Amino acid sequence: MALLDQDPQTPVQIYTSIWTNNQLLFIFVLSGSRGYVGWCGGIECIQQMDNHAFDNVIVSLLKTSGALPHLQSLYGYSPLVDRVHHLVEKCKDSSDNATIPTKVSTYKSWSYQVESKNDLLWTDKTRALAKRAHLRLATWIDFPLLVNWSEHFVQDCGLNDGDMWTMCANEIKKQKAYFWCLDDGTPTAMVWKRRALRHGISVAYVYTPEESRQRGYAATMVAQFSEYLLETEGYSYVTLLVDGNRDPAKNMYTSIGYKYVGEIFALYY
Structure with a gap:
């Protein structure tokens, strides 16, 4: 996990990645108010990922980075973006920050x-x-x-x-x-x-x-x-x-x- 910019006057920018055996499996980037969720190595690698460890990494990132109040959208491949969204909702439910908005709409597209x-x-x-x-x-x-x-x-x-x-x-x-x-x-x-x-x-x-x-x-x-x-x-x-x-x-x-x-x-x- 890394904080790229902690200046309160500028948009929060954070990223995290998950590796196994020197292979990059997952990356999450939040730049400004938009989160990008990506994966590499094929869907079979994602299916083998330890869900508990994955959840801990994302929850820790959202809670400790100060990114949660700034997050206005998530964008990326299913099924990972669905998983991150679930964790965002979970973090919001346990947050005292009442200004965090709720999910309002979705847009789906096919990648080729x-x-x-x-x-x-x-x-x-x-x-x-x-x-x-x-x-x-x-x-x-x-x-x-x-x-x-x-x-x-x-x-x-x-x-x-x-x-x-x-x-x-x-x-x-x-x-x-x-x-x-x-x-x-x-x-x-x-x-x-x-x-x-x-x-x-x-x-x-x-x-x-x-x-x-x-x-x-x-x-x-x-x-x-x-x-x-x-x-x-x-x-x-x-x-x-x-x-x-x-x-x-x-x-x-x-x-x-x-x-x-x-x-x-x-x-x-």
């Missing part, structure tokens, strides 16, 4: 991954579309369109990602927002890079305006962008999240080769 361009599935239609299309970085000239499409994206998904003007400005500065353009270069769809790591990266904010849907554009764009990230930028894997209301086994992303790897929950307090 592709590890090689050879795993991507192409059809004659998507190949033909890809030959007509190209991806380009969003620029400041595109800023009004980027904000507009991003706002529609979060509305469609039922998300709340905060100030979209600031977020889109940051995405342009960091060169992470892309437009997919057909023929004359007019933007037809949108996709963003997210959560870049040493070996992997995520695809996010996949959006096609209503007048351009049901034409295979989004599937072609994601396949094309994934191939670019794996082959040109050299990532070992690409991940993405899909709304939990969709069929986890049959959707646009599985149709182009992405494989289901787990459930992710966002719990809001």
